[in-house]
Structures are given as C-alpha cells and as structure tokens.
Amino acid sequence: MSATSARSRRAKALDEPASPWAARRSVGRALKRDAVILAAARAFRERGYHNTSLDDLAASLKVTKPTLYLYVPGKEAILFECFLAGIAPILATLDDCEKAGGPARERLFAFIRGYAAAIVGDFGWCMLRAEDQHLGAGLSRRIKLLKAGIDKRMRALIEAGVGDGSIRACDTKMTAFALAGALNWMGHWYREDARLKPQEIADRFIDVFNRGLRGSD
Amino acid sequence: MSATSARSRRAKALDEPASPWAARRSVGRALKRDAVILAAARAFRERGYHNTSLDDLAASLKVTKPTLYLYVPGKEAILFECFLAGIAPILATLDDCEKAGGPARERLFAFIRGYAAAIVGDFGWCMLRAEDQHLGAGLSRRIKLLKAGIDKRMRALIEAGVGDGSIRACDTKMTAFALAGALNWMGHWYREDARLKPQEIADRFIDVFNRGLRGSD
Numbered sequence: 531m532s533a534t535s536a537r538s539r540r541a542k543a544l545d546e547p548a549s550p551w552a553a554r555r556s557v558g559r560a561l562k563r564d565a566v567i568l569a570a571a572r573a574f575r576e577r578g579y580h581n582t583s584l585d586d587l588a589a590s591l592k593v594t595k596p597t598l599y600l601y602v603p604g605k606e607a608i609l610f611e612c613f614l615a616g617i618a619p620i621l622a623t624l625d626d627c628e629k630a631g632g633p634a635r636e637r638l639f640a641f642i643r644g645y646a647a648a649i650v651g652d653f654g655w656c657m658l659r660a661e662d663q664h665l666g667a668g669l670s671r672r673i674k675l676l677k678a679g680i681d682k683r684m685r686a687l688i689e690a691g692v693g694d695g696s697i698r699a700c701d702t703k704m705t706a707f708a709l710a711g712a713l714n715w716m717g718h719w720y721r722e723d724a725r726l727k728p729q730e731i732a733d734r735f736i737d738v739f740n741r742g743l744r745g746s747d
Numbered sequence: 748m749s750a751t752s753a754r755s756r757r758a759k760a761l762d763e764p765a766s767p768w769a770a771r772r773s774v775g776r777a778l779k780r781d782a783v784i785l786a787a788a789r790a791f792r793e794r795g796y797h798n799t800s801l802d803d804l805a806a807s808l809k810v811t812k813p814t815l816y817l818y819v820p821g822k823e824a825i826l827f828e829c830f831l832a833g834i835a836p837i838l839a840t841l842d843d844c845e846k847a848g849g850p851a852r853e854r855l856f857a858f859i860r861g862y863a864a865a866i867v868g869d870f871g872w873c874m875l876r877a878e879d880q881h882l883g884a885g886l887s888r889r890i891k892l893l894k895a896g897i898d899k900r901m902r903a904l905i906e907a908g909v910g911d912g913s914i915r916a917c918d919t920k921m922t923a924f925a926l927a928g929a930l931n932w933m934g935h936w937y938r939e940d941a942r943l944k945p946q947e948i949a950d951r952f953i954d955v956f957n958r959g960l961r962g963s964d
Contacts, residue, residue, distance in 0.1 A: 578797075578879065578881045635960065638960075662795065662876075664798050696961075697960045698958070698960060698963070704952065707933075707936060708956075711929035713928070714928060714935075718928075734917075738921070738925050739925075739955065740961050741959040743852065743855075743905075743914045743915060744914070744957050745913045
C-alpha cells in the first residue's frame with residue numbers, strides 16, 4: 531500500500547460520519563434500519579415531527595431518499611417504529627416487576643425507576659408524542675391500545691399493592707394517572723445536563739409518592 | 748314590515764352560526780377577537796396546530812382570511828394569545844393562594860384545584876403545547892419565561908410549606924415537577940364526559956400527594 535493511499539484512508543476514517551452507510555458497507559440491513567429509526571427519533575424530538583421531512587432525514591444519514599425507502603415505508607411508519615422502540619424498555623420493566631416477588635409497592639417503585647430511564651432515552655419523546663401527531667386512524671388506534679395496556683398493567687400493580695397491604699386504599703386509576711403524569715412530564719423538562727440523573731429523580735418522586743407531603747402539623 | 752321579511756329574519760335567526768360576525772354587527776372588536784382566539788384554541792386542540800390553517804379558522808368563523816387579519820396578525824400570534832388565555836386563570840389562582848392566610852400546604856392544594864380546572868378548559872391544550880410547536884425564538888422565549896414563572900411560584904408555595912411545617916422536608920423542585928406533571932397530564936387524558944369532574948380529580952391527586960401511598964406494612 532502506498533503512503534498516499536494510507537494517508538487518504540486515515541483522513542477518511544477521521545472524517546467518518548455517524549452513518550452506517552458511510553461507515554462500513556458490510557453493516558447489515560437491520561443495523562441500517564435501526565440507524566434510520568434512531569436518527570428520526572432524534573430529529574423528531576429536536577425539530578418536531580411535522581418539521582422533519584424524509585429529505586432532512588436522508589441528508590442527516592448521508593443517503594438519498596430512495597435509499598431510505600429500502601428500509602422504511604414512510605414517515606408515519608418511522609414514527610411508529612420510534613414509538614415501539616420507546617415502549618419496549620417500559621414493557622420489559624413491567625414484565626420484570628410483575629414476575630418479581632415481594633410487596634407490590636416495591637415492585638411499583640421499581641417500575642417507576644425503569645420508566646424514568648426510558649422516558650429520558652432517545653425514544654422517550656416519540657413514545658410520549660406519537661399519539662399527538664395526527665397519524666392515520668390505524669396507527670393511532672394501535673398506539674392508543676399499546677399505551678392503554680401499559681396504563682392497565684401499572685394500575686394492576688397498584689391494585690396488587692392495595693391487595694397485599696403495601697399500598698393504602700386509594701383511587702387506583704387516578705393514582706396511576708398521577709404517577710404517569712409525573713413521569714411523562716420528565717420527558718418534557720429533562721435535559722441530559724440536568725443536576726440529577728434519571729434514577730435520582732425517580733427516587734425523589736418515589737419519596738413524594740411513598741410518604742406524601744404532609745408535615746408535622 | 749312584511750310577513751315575508753319577518754319569516755326570512757326568523758329563519759336566519761334559527762340558522763345563526765356561532766360567529767359574532769354573523770350574529771350581530773354591533774358586537775365589539777374585542778369580542779370578535781376573543782371569538783377568533785377561542786375558535787383557534789379548539790381547532791388546535793382537535794386537529795393540532797400544524798394541521799390548522801388560517802383558512803380553516805376563517806371558514807369555521809364564516810369570515811374571509813383578510814377579515815381575520817383585522818383582528819390578529821397571524822397564526823403564531825393567535826397561538827400565543829391562546830397560551831396567554833390558558834395561563835391567565837393559573838396566574839389568578841396563584842395570586843389568590845399567595846395572598847390567602849393559613850398553612851401553605853392548604854394553599855398549595857387550593858392551587859392544585861385551580862390548576863386542574865384551568866388545564867381542562869378550552870385553552871389548556873394551548874397552554875401546555877404552545878412551547879412544542881417550534882415557534883419563532885422571541886415567542887418561545889416569552890412562553891418559557893412565563894411557564895418558568897409559574898413553576899417558580901409553585902415551588903415557593905411548597906417551600907413556604909416546609910417553612911411553616913405544613914409540608915415535610917422534601918426536594919421542592921422535584922416535588923413541584925411531580926405535581927405539575929400529574930396536573931399537566933390531565934390535559935392529555937381528560938375528556939369532558941369523564942366519570943370524575945376536574946375538582947374530584949384534583950381531590951384524588953391531593954389525597955395521593957398529601958398522604959402518600961404507603962400502606963400498613
């Protein structure tokens with residue numbers, strides 16, 4: 531290999547953009563598809579769904595729009611994939627909390643920690659906001675159903691706590707909404723440079739929801 | 748007056764649309780402007796800000812787009828007016844709660860009741876979502892500042908509670924975020940046909956935040 535071509539390769543490596551197309555031709559289809567979903571999730575969060583075009587997305591990945599279409603059928607479908615990527619860790623946490631032993635209040639709090647981590651992740655925004663983007667009726671219905679499923683399982687955890695005595699009698703539906711609201715709001719205000727890490731925020735929330743605010747009076 | 752013209756006037760009255768232009772020519776400018784803001788707030792909530800054009804809005808009020816421009820300078824300015832209409836009752840509640848006597852915890856709970864009523868009102872959606880619509884830098888900054896002001900005053904109420912002993916020592920910033928999240932989430936899930944009225948929901952939330960969830964174990 532000539533010194534010139536080694537230099538040229540080194541220069542190219544330094545300049546390598548964060549796109550699996552430019553990076554390595556051998557990268558598999560699934561990885562490339564994941565790269566589209568992740569780039570889209572970041573663009574949607576930053577600029578809004580309606581302000582992000584497939585052209586923007588193709589440009590950010592340094593590919594052409596026809597190339598994008600090899601991996602995804604369109605913008606709505608990408609948002610739905612982002613939504614699925616957003617709820618996946620939440621569903622996994624729910625599985626864990628449902629299977630775990632011990633008082634349901636502790637399992638609810640473990641769920642709060644998992645949810646907080648998910649909501650501030652790359653797909654948190656899409657998980658929260660996909661429903662508000664006025665998608666087609668079919669996708670909207672699937673998103674609503676999947677979210678309702680999470681809500682239902684969260685409420686079941688609270689009910690289990692009332693059942694095993696670890697949670698006092700309360701309006702379980704409104705309690706689930708209050709908890710979900712506090713957690714979802716994190717997706718709105720949380721920034722990566724925040725003073726507290728997601729787990730620390732979750733612990734502050736758990737403290738409030740566990741003991742309440744009532745003082746000594 | 749002939750019988751024919753009386754009949755024609757009566758028919759017209761029955762058919763009268765919900766637009767102050769069609770209704771009475773003497774209706775003042777401020778009322779007409781308010782009608783634009785209200786119609787816009789409802790359209791934004793229903794169809795989304797980006798999916799609502801000034802043409803749609805003009806059509807819903809049965810006026811032309813040039814007529815709209817007599818009252819408002821453009822869509823962004825309308826959204827900002829909707830935002831202001833949304834925070835007005837919240838600011839009024841804060842004034843009341845700050846002026847009132849008694850333990851700060853009680854005043855915080857009064858604020859929660861006022862906020863819940865505001866968030867489910869016509870302008871609640873715009874109050875919550877204006878910031879996410881990628882408006883110009885000037886408007887975005889004003890919205891952020893006004894919201895930050897509400898957050899600061901809410902936190903001051905919690906701090907006053909810690910000071911007077913009615914609220915136990917807690918992370919006041921995270922507590923304010925948890926409360927705001929629970930309340931703002933109402934704007935997302937609440938529907939007018941809901942089983943509980945906003946005040947009843949606020950009372951359930953207050954119960955959770957006051958006493959916490961911890962059971963007897």
